[in-house]
Amino acid sequence: MSLARRISVGVAGLAAVGTLIAACPAPAHGHGGKPGAGRTVDLQMLALNDFHGNLEPPAGSSGSVNELEADGSVKSVPAGGVEYLASSLRTARKGHDRSLTVAAGDLVGASPLLSGLFHDEPTVEAMNKIGLDVTSVGNHEFDEGKAELLRLQNGGCHPVDGCYQPGKTFQGADYPILSANVVNEQTGRPLLQPYVVKNVKGVKVGFIGVTLKGTPNIVTAAGVAGLKFLDEAETVNKYTKVLKQQGVNAVVALIHEGGVPVSGSYNYNCDAGGAGTGISGPIVDIAKKISPDVDALVTGHTHNSYVCTIPDPAGHPRLVTSASSFGRLYTELDMKYDVRTHDIVRTSVKGTNHVVDRVQPKAADMTALIARWNTLAAPVAGRTIGWISADIGRTGNRETPLGDLIADAQLAYGKTLDPTTQLALMNPGGIRTDLVYPSTGTEGDGVVTYAEGFAVQPFSNTVNLTTLTGAQIVAALQQQVSGANLAAPKILQISAGLTYTLDTTKTGADQIVAGSVALGGTPIDPAASYRVAENNFLAGGGDGFAALGQGTNPLVGGDDLAAFAAYLTAHSSASAPIAPPAADRVTVIP
Incomplete structure (x- = not known):
């Protein structure tokens, strides 16, 4: 070397x-x-x-x-x-x-x-x-x-x-x-x-x-x-x-x-x-x-x-x-x-x-190990669950295209459990890798397999519903950049319709600009109730989001990967693949 x-x-x-x-x-x-x-x-x-x-x-x-x-x-x-x-x-x-x-x-x-x-x-x-x-x-x-x-x-x-x-x-x-x-x-x-x-x-x-x-x-x-x-x-x-x-x-x-x-x-x-x-x-x-x-x-x-x-x-x-x-x-x-x-x-x-570069010889025993386990996994791993038109990434410490896509998938799934579901939140640490185009496998450019979806969301979490007040939602957004997350912010990925402004010239909770949090263009009402989809980890207040653990009327849903796979299947095809979301739901200053 x-x-x-x-x-x-x-x-x-x-x-x-x-x-x-x-x-x-x-x-x-x-x-x-x-x-x-x-x-x-x-x-x-x-x-x-x-x-x-x-x-x-x-x-x-x-x-x-x-x-x-x-x-x-x-x-x-x-x-x-x-x-x-x-x-x-x-x-x-x-x-x-x-x-x-x-x-x-x-x-x-x-x-x-x-x-x-x-x-x-x-x-x-x-x-x-x-x-x-x-x-x-x-x-x-x-x-x-x-x-x-x-x-x-x-x-x-x-x-x-x-x-x-x-x-x-x-x-x-x-x-x-x-x-x-x-x-x-x-x-x-x-x-x-x-x-x-x-x-x-x-x-x-x-x-x-x-x-x-x-x-x-x-x-x-x-x-x-x-x-x-x-x-x-x-x-x-x-x-x-x-x-x-x-x-x-x-x-x-x-x-x-x-x-x-x-x-x-x-x-x-x-x-x-x-x-x-x-x-x-x-x-x-x-x-x-x-x-x-x-x-x-x-x-x-x-x-x-x-x-x-x-x-x-x-x-x-x-x-x-x-x-x-x-x-x-x-x-x-x-x-x-x-x-x-x-x-x-x-x-x-x-x-x-x-x-650990990839120009050196492969270890033969590891090649054999991978082949053996891949044979066992093949019936599940190779199943097509969707199509994408370009890389959909998670890179960055703010809103990401893949984060938006997952939040949208969880919102869609939440509506199947309760049609009154209005928004979804996803923790960035739960997104483990990118969706890559062209595929690194042999199934064809843009095809998303179950194995690739699993690599993105491997935790076997459930998508749960809770009811949060507008004040609790705003508090959760503030907790992205304050409290336990002050030194290393954790920016929640949000579903379409939810918007706010993040002012990085300020510190702590003040980075969430007062009055900027809106749903469908309407400012969030602190006293109103909102039905929210999120994984069980967030619903329990994980990652320093104590406000999310205060939700009421909980409903435990199904597997988060299944929800993601169902969304990709329903919203894409070989002729009409999903394009990377614009990641423009959070306005960042400067």
Whole structure:
């Protein structure tokens, strides 16, 4: 791989063109061991996060990464697919006597049909084959509840769908799924192992796995029933002490929470302005609270790519990494292990994000795995559900064409349940990929298959109806840019007829211009009642939309993907495909 295809950051080194290695002062007492304190051996860690069951190469905007070129331009590089990920990891391990492969959660959940149709058993099988050693739990591991998560760990056939392959029982994950900060509400005991110690040819490394404490706010209530999510830093510090008491001094935290880098290119220099300057978001505060005895932080959740240093509580720089999402990148961490102190030499730790490009040979065993599961999925996956005339995308942090289309589909479905339904709202996080034209499959340009629809909406939510007052609707729109969503706005996708003005020159709830919210051109009446269609996640107040959880007269409808598929079928044909909506329902200032 060329130097242009990577970024490296070490806690000792000088900035250099190509590798972009950032310099940071060494800690006075050499946290993690001092060079020269004893003989050292090399240790490699390969890390990924937020794979989300993307066994086949992801399409559209989800299937590439941005690469910063030497002249300052940005190039889009196709990336991802487990056939290429397996090849990349296996190539990276060559020449390394001691190598561990780790992950920071959301390996499953919100998956394309090839994995999601089978409750992510194919992804677990793939992770077993690529040699994953350990992962933390993520919020999406709770999409189907704790019992299903335990099944993915321990094995056994699905309680409803049974065994998918005749004579073959699902064996579960060969790797531990760590959930140190996810505990039973009644007993306080972790749901799964809180930590694990890996011994690679005499090198012992402890891994602690946590997910974001806000997981209950972004997962359906049923998915986290009976569980409590504890503070990330406090939990990591607790188990770091436990590991040290066991004589394990080398500790790495796998944290399903992340940050927002200053650049969208995977190979920018995160520490160009100094340690901690190139990243913001929740992981920064978490990292600053985690014990200096933790040697590195592998993170995720935000689907961003970064290799940054953030000062630990003692003020010493520490590496924090994330490898984007969907298997498009992997992070290589190289370090020295001091055999006398039994610790990682903190000043030796370097990180590099590598592209999982599609010009390398495919891993034959992954090709066979995909073919086998595709054969099982074929009767469902290939069914045509509609036609489109061009790409209909979800890219952007405001209103999107695909968001409008889904909201319109939910409004149409809502009217079949209750003809008085007037509007629909859709959360942007529930839209997982684009509808792409021409198709990446073989069914023909513009054809939308069930598999492609599933990739867009894989959560198996229901489309529910509730009655909200005009004041509650306005409050929900304000909650897009305030409260829990102040730092990272979540712009609801809205059905045709609902309009408002978003003034980005203002802050917080004031961004929703007073009096601008209208339905069919008529201003929303705060005292009036409106029948609203939304998925069960939003209807429960998810994603920080507490106002939507205050609805009355609830009616639980059917599957959201079925509603989307029915709308596409009813409103398109080969001769009259659906064009991308204009995405002009929200007027943005400036």
